[in-house]
Amino acid sequence: MKSIVSSKLRKFAVKSFSLIELLIVIAIMGALAALILPHFATSESQAKDTVCDYNQAGTVRFLNMFRTMNGVYPSGFHTGLWDGGATLENVDGEDLSTPPTCYNMANKSTIEALTENESKSLAAAGITKLAEGAKTASAIYSEDGEGTVTTFKVAKIKGDWYETYDTTGASPVAKEDSVLEFNGRDFAQILADNSDKYDEMIPLFVAPTIDWENAYLDSGDTEVESKIQVPLVGKCPWPADGKLRYYITFFLVDSTGKNPAKLAGTACPECGVLSQTAF
Secondary structure, eight states, X not given: OHHHHHHHHHHHHHHSOOHHXXXXXXXXXXXXXXXXXXXHHHHHHHHHHHHHHHHHHHHHHHHHXXXXXXXXXXXXXXXXXXXXXXXXXXXXXXXXXOHHHHHHHHHSEEEEEOOHHHHHHHHHTTOOEEEOTTOOOEESEEEETTEEEEOOEEEEEOSOOBSOEEOSSSSOXXXXXXXXXXXXXXXXXXXHHTTTTOOEEEEEEOOTTOBOSEEEEGGGTEEEEOSSOOOOOOBOSSOOTTSBOXXXXXXXXXTTSOXXXXXXXXXXXXXXXXXXXGO
């Protein structure tokens, strides 16, 4: 009997793991996890970047297709501002705009009301309505007994915009090597290239407030059904968390009101840019 029990105990001892062996296995599993998990995170980031590039390219295509088919751009872009012109940077302690965008709008632009002629330049391009805050799009200007009254404030770009800011200090500082460019031209150069017709550049967001179903001709005097059906486009795939994550369009505007506004290009709130001439 003793030999039988002893034999069973020996078999049991052979099948068990020592503490050192368990620790080795745990260490190996931890090392594998450390190697694999960053790869998954990188793959997810790359996938989102790819989707972002695809969506942004689609946004430019649809805007150009809409204009080609209807002769004007769609109406109802979002200004990226709250009612009265406050930036989306911070409301009740909640950051509502992606950092590069809110820094650019707050520091590299001047928040001003559209002038009558600037409104007419946008309206001549079909942009007869804009949206701000959480409101739906409404008329960009109205006529009263004394003339034209503009109803919106916008960010008028006064310098270069940047993709990246250093936020380690007391206030964000733009990284000089991250200037937004279209076809190798920064905003100042683009305005200089088009100075015979345009002297302002205004960012507008491709938000759900846009009316893709109708086209507004003759500065809004004529409303017709769009000749092309366009799905909602413009949403950046990165987590929104209540933030304005829609692609930004940059329109050249004529402050004399003689020339209809023209699309210069688009930018992702956090990623890269696309020139409207890319397609």
